[in-house]
Amino acid sequence: MPNRQRRAALAITMGAVLGLAGALAAGPVLAQAAPRTDPARTDLVVGMRLEPPHLDPTAGAAAAIDEVTYANLYEPLTRIDAEGKVVPGLAERWEVSADGLTYTFHLRKGAKFHDGTAADSADVKFSLDRARGADSVNAQKGYFAAIAGVEAPDARTVTVTLSRPDGLFLFHMASGDAAIVAPESAGANKQTPVGTGPFKFERWVAGDRVVLVRNPDYDGPKPALERVTFRFISDPAAQVAALKAGDIDSFPQFDTYEALPQFRDDGAFTVMVGTTEGETILGTNNARKPFDDVRVRRAMAHAIDRKTLIDGVLFGNGAPIGSHFPPHRAGYVDLTGLYPYDPDKAKELLAEAGHPDGFATTLRLPPPIYARRSGELIAAMLAEVGVRVTIEPMEWAPWLEKVFKGKDYDLTLIAHTEPLDIDIYGRPDYYFNYRSERFNAVGAELDRTQDSAKRNALYGEQQRILAEDAVNGFLFMLPSATVQKSAVQGMWVNRPIQANDVTGVRWK
Amino acid sequence: MLAFLVRRLLTLALTAWLATLVVFAVLEAIPGDPALVMLGTSAQPEAVAALRAQMGLDRPWPVRYAGWVGGMLHGDFGTSLTYARPVAGLVADRLAITLPLAGLALVLSAGIAIPLGLFAAGQQGRAGDWAVMAFGQMGIAVPGFWFAILLILLFSVRLGWFSAGGFPGWEAGAGPALKALLLPAVALALPEAAILARITRTAALDTLREEYVRTAVAKGLPRRVVLRRHVLPNALIPVATILGLQFSFLVAGAVVVENVFTLPGLGRLLYQAIGQHDLIVVQSVVVLLAVTVVAVNALVDIACAAIDPRPRVTA
Numbered sequence: 001m002p003n004r005q006r007r008a009a010l011a012i013t014m015g016a017v018l019g020l021a022g023a024l025a026a027g028p029v030l031a032q033a034a035p036r037t038d039p040a041r042t043d044l045v046v047g048m049r050l051e052p053p054h055l056d057p058t059a060g061a062a063a064a065i066d067e068v069t070y071a072n073l074y075e076p077l078t079r080i081d082a083e084g085k086v087v088p089g090l091a092e093r094w095e096v097s098a099d100g101l102t103y104t105f106h107l108r109k110g111a112k113f114h115d116g117t118a119a120d121s122a123d124v125k126f127s128l129d130r131a132r133g134a135d136s137v138n139a140q141k142g143y144f145a146a147i148a149g150v151e152a153p154d155a156r157t158v159t160v161t162l163s164r165p166d167g168l169f170l171f172h173m174a175s176g177d178a179a180i181v182a183p184e185s186a187g188a189n190k191q192t193p194v195g196t197g198p199f200k201f202e203r204w205v206a207g208d209r210v211v212l213v214r215n216p217d218y219d220g221p222k223p224a225l226e227r228v229t230f231r232f233i234s235d236p237a238a239q240v241a242a243l244k245a246g247d248i249d250s251f252p253q254f255d256t257y258e259a260l261p262q263f264r265d266d267g268a269f270t271v272m273v274g275t276t277e278g279e280t281i282l283g284t285n286n287a288r289k290p291f292d293d294v295r296v297r298r299a300m301a302h303a304i305d306r307k308t309l310i311d312g313v314l315f316g317n318g319a320p321i322g323s324h325f326p327p328h329r330a331g332y333v334d335l336t337g338l339y340p341y342d343p344d345k346a347k348e349l350l351a352e353a354g355h356p357d358g359f360a361t362t363l364r365l366p367p368p369i370y371a372r373r374s375g376e377l378i379a380a381m382l383a384e385v386g387v388r389v390t391i392e393p394m395e396w397a398p399w400l401e402k403v404f405k406g407k408d409y410d411l412t413l414i415a416h417t418e419p420l421d422i423d424i425y426g427r428p429d430y431y432f433n434y435r436s437e438r439f440n441a442v443g444a445e446l447d448r449t450q451d452s453a454k455r456n457a458l459y460g461e462q463q464r465i466l467a468e469d470a471v472n473g474f475l476f477m478l479p480s481a482t483v484q485k486s487a488v489q490g491m492w493v494n495r496p497i498q499a500n501d502v503t504g505v506r507w508k
Numbered sequence: 509m510l511a512f513l514v515r516r517l518l519t520l521a522l523t524a525w526l527a528t529l530v531v532f533a534v535l536e537a538i539p540g541d542p543a544l545v546m547l548g549t550s551a552q553p554e555a556v557a558a559l560r561a562q563m564g565l566d567r568p569w570p571v572r573y574a575g576w577v578g579g580m581l582h583g584d585f586g587t588s589l590t591y592a593r594p595v596a597g598l599v600a601d602r603l604a605i606t607l608p609l610a611g612l613a614l615v616l617s618a619g620i621a622i623p624l625g626l627f628a629a630g631q632q633g634r635a636g637d638w639a640v641m642a643f644g645q646m647g648i649a650v651p652g653f654w655f656a657i658l659l660i661l662l663f664s665v666r667l668g669w670f671s672a673g674g675f676p677g678w679e680a681g682a683g684p685a686l687k688a689l690l691l692p693a694v695a696l697a698l699p700e701a702a703i704l705a706r707i708t709r710t711a712a713l714d715t716l717r718e719e720y721v722r723t724a725v726a727k728g729l730p731r732r733v734v735l736r737r738h739v740l741p742n743a744l745i746p747v748a749t750i751l752g753l754q755f756s757f758l759v760a761g762a763v764v765v766e767n768v769f770t771l772p773g774l775g776r777l778l779y780q781a782i783g784q785h786d787l788i789v790v791q792s793v794v795v796l797l798a799v800t801v802v803a804v805n806a807l808v809d810i811a812c813a814a815i816d817p818r819p820r821v822t823a
Contacts, residue, residue, distance in 0.1 A: 053546065053590035053784055059559075061548025137559040139547040190592040205677040206591070206601055207772020207780070231674055233770045237657050238673050242770075245664040245672035367783075397540025397785035404549060405541070418550060 041507045043227040044488070046500055047239060047251035051207065051232035054190035057176035058131060061139035063417065063498040066176035067253070068210050068230050070499035074179035074195035077105050077124065077158075078170050082504075084329070084419070084496030086170045090119060090180050090196055091158075100165035100450055105158045110219040113182050114200040121152035127180045128160065143172035165448055167455060168420060175497065198223045198503050208232065224506035236369075243269070243483055250484035250491050252500050255369060257315040263483045273317050274480045274494035275328045278415035280321075280370065282378060282473025285409055287433035290359055297470035299349035301339035303385045304378060310476050313373045317479040323463035324422050326477055328494070331456030335467040335474075346385040358386020363411040365391060366399040370478065371413045378413070378473070407431045415478045419497055422462050425471065432471055439465045516806045520799070527798035528580075531791050532573050540785040541565075542589045563589050576791060586788040590781070595792045598777060605675060606766070606773035609689050609696065610758040616697035617704055618751060624701075625708020626743075629716060630735055640705060647702020652761060656695035656768040663691060673769040692769040696761055700754050707750055711743035718742070752808045756801050 052064035057074060071079055071089075079089035091105035111119040130136065132144035148163040162169065172178065185194035193201045198220065199212040212228045231248060233239045236256040242248045243263070253276075254260075263269040282304070290296045306320040319327050322335030350358060365375040372393060379389035389411070394403070403409040409431075416424070424430050426443040439462060446458045467474070480495040490505040543559040544551065560566050564575075579586055585595035628640035664672035670691050676684045715721060716739060724734045763775030770776075774793065781789035 051780065054592055060546050061551065062546075134554075135558050135562075137547065137555055137562060139551050139555070141552045141555045142550065203677075205675065205772065206598065207776050208675045208677070208770065231770075233673065235767050235770065238660070238768055238770055241657070241660045241665055241672040242674070245660070245668065247664075247671045247674065395540070396783060397542070397545050398538065400544045400549070401539040401541050405544060406539075416549075421550075 042225055043229070044225050044502060044505055044507075045229045045231055045247065045249045046502065047242060047248040047254075048230055048232050048500075049234055049239070049253065049255065052210070055193040055201070055204070055210070056181075056186075056189040057179050058127070058181060058186075059137050059139070059190065064232075066498050067500045068212075069179070069193060069195070069197075070176045070497070071197060071501040071503055072199045072212055072228065073193055073197045073201060074176065074181070075197050076174050076176070076178040076180060078174040080171075080174045080419075080497045080499075082492045082494065082496070082501070084494070086174050089174065090124070094170070096170075096450075100167075101162045103160045103162070103169065105160070107156045107158065108219060109156060111196050112217055112219065113185065113196055114194045114215060115182070115185055116217075117182060117184065118155075119180065119182070119196045120155040121158045122155075123182050124158045124180055125150045125152045126183045126186075127178070130181075130186065131178065138177055140172070140175060140177040143175065143177060165450070167447055167449055171420065176499070199228060202227075223503045225502060228502050230500075246485075250482060250488050250505075252480070252482045252484075252491060253495065253498075254481045254483045257313075257317055257479075257481065260315065260317065260481060260483070268486060270484055270486045270488075272482045272484075272491070272493045274482070274492070275319070275326060276417065276478045276480045276495040277326055277419040277421075277497070278417040278478035279324050279326065279421075280374065280413070280415040280475045280478055281324065282374075282475060283403075283409075283412040283414055283432060284472045285407065285411070285431075285433055286435075286471060287407075288410060290353065290355060291410065293353045294469060295349045295353040296355065298339060299346040299353070299385065300382065300387070300473055301470045302342045302346035302349065303387070304381050304473055304475070305341040306336070306475060307341075308381075309374060309377050312377050313370055314476065314479060317481060318476040319479075320476050321474045323467040323474055324416070324425065324472070325459065325463045329420075330452070331459035333460040333463045335463060338467050339470065343385050350385060350387075355386070358388060360388040360390070361410040362390045362392055363413065364399065364403050364409045365393050365413055366403075367394075367396055368415070370415065374475065375413050404431050407433060413475075417478070417498060422459065422466075425462070425466060434469070434471045436465060436469065513810065516810060520802050520806055523802045524795065524799045527795050528573075528577055528791070531794045532569075532576070535787050535790060536569055542785045542787060545785045546590065576788070580792070580795070585792040588781075588786055588789045590784045590786045590789075595789055598789065599774065599793060599796065602772060602774040602777045604678060605689070605771055606759060606762050606775065608686075609693055609762055609766075609771065609773060610755060612686075612689055612693035613696035613700065613758050614751065614755060616693055617701035617754070620697065620701040621704035622708050622744075622747065625705040625747075626712055626735055626740060628705070628709040629712035629739070629743075630731065632713065637709075640709065644702045644706045647698050647705075650699070652695055652699055653764050653768050655698055656692065656765055659691050659695055660768070673771065675771050688771070692762075692765050692771055695768070696758060696765050699761075700758065704747065704750060704754070708743060708747050711746045712739050715739045715743045749808065752804065756804055759797070759800070 048064060048067055050064045052068055053060060053062050055065060055069055057065045057069055075089045077089050077091040078086050081087045090107055090111055092108045094103060094105045096103055107121060113119050128144060128147060128150045131138040132141065132147055146162045146164055146166040146169065147160055149161045151159040153159060180196060181189060182194060198215055198218040200215045202211040202213045204210045208231065210230045214223060214226045233242055239251060239256055240259045243251055260271055264271045284291050284297060286292060310316060310318045310320060320336045321327065322338055325332050363375050363379060365371050375391055379391055382389050403412050423443060425434055426440045442458050442461050446455060449455050449458060482491055484491060487508040488505065489508050492501060543556045543563060543565065547556055547559060576586060587593065588595055588598055591598060624640050628637045631637040660672045663670045670687065675688050678685050721734060721738050724738045762773055763779065766773040766775045767779065778790065778793050
């Protein structure tokens with residue numbers, strides 16, 4: 001083709017591409033999206049970023065399993081409500097003995113599994129024994145470690161004896177990992193889940209959606225929704241498009257934070273930003289030089305500007321933390337002022353620790369977008385004080401194997417999303433390689449304490465110890481953003497546990 | 509011909525076996541424990557060990573390799589570590605989306621490209637030719653995923669004619685299912701159609717220079733008839749070869765488009781399985797893809813040999 005012709009063709013191409021892009025990128029396109037709203041609707045389409053690998057919460061740690069099944073499909077003995085309080089689940093009430101060693105649970109009368117069999121004390125005993133047994137593949141086997149025995153004196157009563165007091169026992173029994181399952185159906189729950197909840201499983205289009213329908217035989221209050229569809233959309237642009245096209249009614253745990261303003265400006269949508277239990281930390285290998293020196297760790301704390309980090313990573317939607325504890329929980333102590341952003345002070349401390357010219361180190365980052373973005377900003381901040389950071393992005397499996405299990409790392413960055421998990425700092429072989437007799441002594445005291453005011457004081461003490469030791473870089477709490485059609489009511493604003501409890505959701 | 513066939517089949521078997529070795533070795537070398545991925549950061553070591561035993565990962569690697577390959581020879585691809593379902597069923601479910609998608613894209617791209625290419629050849633140097641070549645450049649230059657997003661913005665968000673991705677499942681009926689595949693197929697077809705249109709144009713121009721075409725024109729046949737009767741059939745030979753090869757590209761390109769449209773096809777299965785470190789699924793899907801590509805190439809070779817005897821002699 002002659003040159004002139006080629007140029008002409010190129011000009012036409014450019015014109016067409018730019019014209020198409022311009023026409024679509026122009027504001028009105030997105031603003032015109034009018035999601036269909038029908039007041040009579042009894043179905044709900046919930047968007048989720050990740051698909052659950054399977055639907056058995058007693059055999060997997062993936063948050064997506066609980067985000068579909070918790071409270072909707074399965075019920076544990078106790079349950080966590082929207083405010084994070086422990087409320088009745090399959091057990092309508094319970095008593096705790098004075099020594100904190102015996103828990104007696106009274107089960108709901110008439111509770112049934114979705115296959116029609118009664119949910120009684122034998123099923124509870126089976127579920128708890130299975131979770132703590134030698135063959136257990138429960139991701140939170142530790143929650144059941146204090147159980148010495150489970151008795152079923154009659155069909156509606158279960159007595160659990162503990163070998164030592166466990167202040168968090170009722171809290172842990174409310175987790176999805178403690179869901180009550182039946183011996184007849186437990187083996188097949190991964191693909192065809194059978195629980196006791198107000199919704200039952202209908203179908204799973206692998207890779208696309210899971211559909212739950214209202215359980216007509218549920219013995220408790222019936223939910224307003226008849227059908228709930230969980231759709232799995234991992235691509236951020238596709239998430240925004242699916243919301244704008246009206247395909248998705250509610251998208252909880254929406255982490256495409258940069259898209260929140262456009263939904264806030266659109267009257268058809270409501271944006272809610274609440275809290276999660278996800279303490280995001282710059283994980284630090286306390287056993288490895290130079291991080292075994294508390295002055296180095298404190299220097300790094302002074303070098304990190306949390307405000308810039310939160311603005312850059314979460315577009316302003318997140319609370320800074322100064323220790324490993326969420327600000328919305330009773331017992332929180334504000335320690336964010338302990339190491340104010342001060343690069344000069346950081347350099348001073350580094351020089352004092354014998355690193356006047358800083359040092360080189362590696363930051364291994366797992367896949368989540370918050371981790372990758374935070375990592376880049378922190379590397380830049382640390383460079384300001386002379387710490388030369390090499391970023392190493394990793395996939396989940398190698399990260400778990402090398403960093404988390406193998407403790408082969410200098411620095412990493414991750415949100416710890418389990419609720420009330422400050423006790424991880426007392427675990428002897430945890431990946432921080434942190435050891436503190438003081439911290440462990442307070443932990444032992446916590447296990448013996450039931451009184452909530454005293455417990456909170458002890459939690460405060462633990463937070464102070466961690467902050468003083470600057471164990472990790474304490475950064476921010478992951479927010480829980482929900483984008484949904486304005487007529488949807490009753491979705492959780494906060495995420496006290498990772499779940500999408502839709503039992504109280506209705507259309508306005 | 510028989511010796512040629514046997515040679516091709518032996519190559520196929522050897523390639524498949526090498527593929528199993530490479531895939532297995534690579535996955536063994538990459539750090540990562542499927543049981544740990546499954547049980548996460550709070551897991552107790554004995555629970556991870558119990559799950560490893562349940563998954564059969566505690567056996568030494570030669571045993572696992574032999575078990576996997578031996579199973580495949582019997583048509584048993586193993587059980588997915590994460591989904592706890594037979595891999596054959598998982599793959600079949602996903603192929604039920606990826607194959608129709610690639611097929612639809614193939615039909616679309618041929619349906620668009622061949623008439624356009626012929627038209628451009630007939631119009632060589634004139635405005636119509638320019639327009640087609642511009643389309644060709646645009647189709648090649650625009651990344652498929654970006655075009656896919658534009659399609660979603662226009663047809664789903666603005667016009668509301670299609671949903672913005674997802675798949676209702678074949679059990680929802682052929683109509684809704686095909687509707688869900690249409691936009692992704694267009695996104696997938698455009699770059700291929702652009703390449704194909706250029707190849708059709710070139711092939712047609714080459715054929716136009718043949719003496720029999722000159723003869724046909726000299727006989728006084730209208731240009732339209734010359735193009736259809738004498739040029740098209742001969743120009744189609746290179747086009748058909750490219751089209752056959754493109755099918756592999758379509759299956760591969762589907763990975764990206766499936767992610768944008770959140771279609772649960774084979775590409776997304778592979779993508780998720782790698783994330784979950786689901787060794788069995790990754791191994792089996794990769795080997796399946798490798799065997800498919802080699803088999804398609806072998807078929808193309810055999811078909812060419814059947815038409816044109818020269819490769820049989822020289823090969």
